Amino acid sequence: MQKKVKEPIRKPWIWITMGLLVLFNAPWYLPVGSMEPYILGVPYWVLISTVLSLVLCGFLSWLCLHEWDIVEDLEEEGRERSGNK
Amino acid sequence: MNLTFSGADGIIILVVYAVIMLVVGYLAGRGKKLNESLNDYYLAGKNLGIIALFFTLYATQYSGNTVVGYAPNAYREGFSWLQSIPFMTIIVGVYLMFAPRLYAISKRANFITPTDWVTYRFRNKAVTILAIILMLWGLGNYLLEQLVAIGQAASGLTGGTIPYEYAVIGFVFVMLTYEWLGGMKAVAFTDVMQGIVLMVGIIVLLIGALTLTGGGISSLTSDIATTAPEKIGVPDSITSVNWLSMILLVGFGAAIYPHAVQRIYSSQSERTLKRSLSRIALMPPITTGFVLIIGIIGIQLFPDLDTAASEQLVGLMANEVAAINGFYYWMMVILFGGIVAAIVSTADSALLSFSSMVSNDIYGKYINPDAPEKKKVKVGKFAGIGVIALLLWIAWNPPGTLYQIFVLKFELLVQVFPAFVLGLYWKRLAAVPVFWGMLTGAIIAAAMTLTGNSTLLGVHGGVIGLAANFFICTVGSLLIPASQAKQDEAEERSSMKLEEIKYNEKTGSLG
Numbered sequence: 147m148q149k150k151v152k153e154p155i156r157k158p159w160i161w162i163t164m165g166l167l168v169l170f171n172a173p174w175y176l177p178v179g180s181m182e183p184y185i186l187g188v189p190y191w192v193l194i195s196t197v198l199s200l201v202l203c204g205f206l207s208w209l210c211l212h213e214w215d216i217v218e219d220l221e222e223e224g225r226e227r228s229g230n231k
Numbered sequence: 232m233n234l235t236f237s238g239a240d241g242i243i244i245l246v247v248y249a250v251i252m253l254v255v256g257y258l259a260g261r262g263k264k265l266n267e268s269l270n271d272y273y274l275a276g277k278n279l280g281i282i283a284l285f286f287t288l289y290a291t292q293y294s295g296n297t298v299v300g301y302a303p304n305a306y307r308e309g310f311s312w313l314q315s316i317p318f319m320t321i322i323v324g325v326y327l328m329f330a331p332r333l334y335a336i337s338k339r340a341n342f343i344t345p346t347d348w349v350t351y352r353f354r355n356k357a358v359t360i361l362a363i364i365l366m367l368w369g370l371g372n373y374l375l376e377q378l379v380a381i382g383q384a385a386s387g388l389t390g391g392t393i394p395y396e397y398a399v400i401g402f403v404f405v406m407l408t409y410e411w412l413g414g415m416k417a418v419a420f421t422d423v424m425q426g427i428v429l430m431v432g433i434i435v436l437l438i439g440a441l442t443l444t445g446g447g448i449s450s451l452t453s454d455i456a457t458t459a460p461e462k463i464g465v466p467d468s469i470t471s472v473n474w475l476s477m478i479l480l481v482g483f484g485a486a487i488y489p490h491a492v493q494r495i496y497s498s499q500s501e502r503t504l505k506r507s508l509s510r511i512a513l514m515p516p517i518t519t520g521f522v523l524i525i526g527i528i529g530i531q532l533f534p535d536l537d538t539a540a541s542e543q544l545v546g547l548m549a550n551e552v553a554a555i556n557g558f559y560y561w562m563m564v565i566l567f568g569g570i571v572a573a574i575v576s577t578a579d580s581a582l583l584s585f586s587s588m589v590s591n592d593i594y595g596k597y598i599n600p601d602a603p604e605k606k607k608v609k610v611g612k613f614a615g616i617g618v619i620a621l622l623l624w625i626a627w628n629p630p631g632t633l634y635q636i637f638v639l640k641f642e643l644l645v646q647v648f649p650a651f652v653l654g655l656y657w658k659r660l661a662a663v664p665v666f667w668g669m670l671t672g673a674i675i676a677a678a679m680t681l682t683g684n685s686t687l688l689g690v691h692g693g694v695i696g697l698a699a700n701f702f703i704c705t706v707g708s709l710l711i712p713a714s715q716a717k718q719d720e721a722e723e724r725s726s727m728k729l730e731e732i733k734y735n736e737k738t739g740s741l742g
Contacts, residue, residue: 174471
């Protein structure tokens with residue numbers, strides 16, 4: 147029985163989120179040359195970019211596991227059937 | 232780079248690495264008839280498991296340059312080099328645009344090279360040949376860069392005891408031998424060792440650098456704010472635009488590298504592929520992120536290096552770290568060996584991919600389509616040796632003013648992207664506009680680079696070429712659409728046809 151296929155390209159919210167995370171990753175929207183306040187020992191903008199980068203990593207990692215499911219069931223079932231683990 | 236901490240010990244570690252690579256290559260190919268099938272030799276029988284696939288993706292994306300080249304970038308540009316984290320991460324995002332569907336189609340249609348998909352989708356000789364030229368050119372230059380880097384790193388590690396040329400020839404010999412013996416399997420298995428060494432080396436170098444600074448992160452940043460405020464303040468808008476452009480260029484370019492695409496084909500299963508990519512997405516912070524911190528620490532430890540001197544930053548730092556105690560000494564020797572190994576691991580993937588395209592695309596499609604697979608594999612193997620010989624000759628006899636044409640890599644490769652990815656989802660995409668889009672994009676990118684204007688207002692020539700390419704492909708296909716018959720054909724080929732896919736219990740794959 148075919149489960150519902152999940153293909154990332156078909157979901158606009160994925161690409162909008164990814165686009166926004168990339169767009170705001172570079173600090174073009176902050177005043178040039180500014181560095182204060184310092185948070186955790188680094189300028190505020192460094193922290194913002196770092197956090198956005200980490201969110202991007204986590205988001206993409208999560209997408210791979212949860213929004214991509216095309217032939218997995220078919221393959222895994224077949225593998226089990228043939229004992230070819 | 233002359234490292235005073237090394238020499239004889241460096242030679243020992245390089246020899247150890249070389250022997251391990253040869254043994255792994257031998258074991259990977261032993262007792263198997265890899266040479267009789269393109270699938271077995273170039274794609275490890277499409278049966279790579281999660282560990283091998285993860286490390287081969289890692290070793291392909293991260294090279295020795297990630298350490299030796301990126302730390303100086305961080306040193307010169309300061310915190311704006313934070314961009315190295317997202318531009319490596321986004322590669323996975325670009326994979327998500329096409330890998331899920333391409334994986335399913337590749338298993339059904341038994342693809343060997345990226346060109347196979349382009350041929351299968353467009354059935355157009357001009358598009359196929361242009362795609363082959365762009366990919367081989369980009370890949371060849373990428374390989375050239377890696378070969379030069381092997382020599383520099385190895386001669387640097389041994390303090391010049393092993394001269395540059397001998398280092399290159401020695402490692403090229405090792406690489407060709409294990410690749411000859413074990414094909415993709417050898418490449419992927421050696422990548423496991425090479426990847427682990429690189430990861431460990433980066434972490435130890437970071438710990439050593441943090442030890443050298445003594446103070447915490449606050450004293451580091453306040454020190455930089457006084458001595459080099461431009462490296463710690465919000466960068467100017469050109470730098471920010473360039474940062475975004477870099478994310479686009481590397482993301483689209485690195486995901487479409489022929490060897491990157493072939494790793495999709497090589498995966499044992501969809502589950503293995505998505506789990507590997509899911510982990511790859513988490514690697515940039517602990518790879519390029521750590522290298523960024525190493526470069527930033529360099530600003531405090533070695534202020535006022537000019538551009539040329541800053542290129543030696545990792546060597547300078549490794550010397551200092553090695554002087555801390557015996558443990559750090561040996562870890563730095565291992566790190567530098569690891570850098571050489573990481574460059575070899577990137578070069579071997581590119582070389583294997585190059586051979587496969589000669590075997591399957593040029594020889595197999597146009598010269599002798601009826602040749603048995605064994606013969607095609609053999610042609611690819613010899614072509615690999617041929618291209619290495621040619622690249623070494625170019626490296627040692629740089630052709631003066633035209634040297635710039637050997638710099639073009641991402642800029643050209645990325646132009647295959649619209650054909651490759653739009654073709655998966657849009658049946659109206661027609662061959663003629665794809666051809667002209669690809670050609671125009673490549674010419675724009677090449678012309679900008681060759682005339683010394685690699686960026687325009689911070690945007691890379693490759694990205695501008697890609698935008699023109701997308702525009703021509705889409706507008707052209709809307710204005711002069713392919714015939715209905717061709718569109719139906721394209722739809723049929725790019726559909727996943729799940730209802731027809733069956734698991735083949737004999738081969739353990741889909742068919």
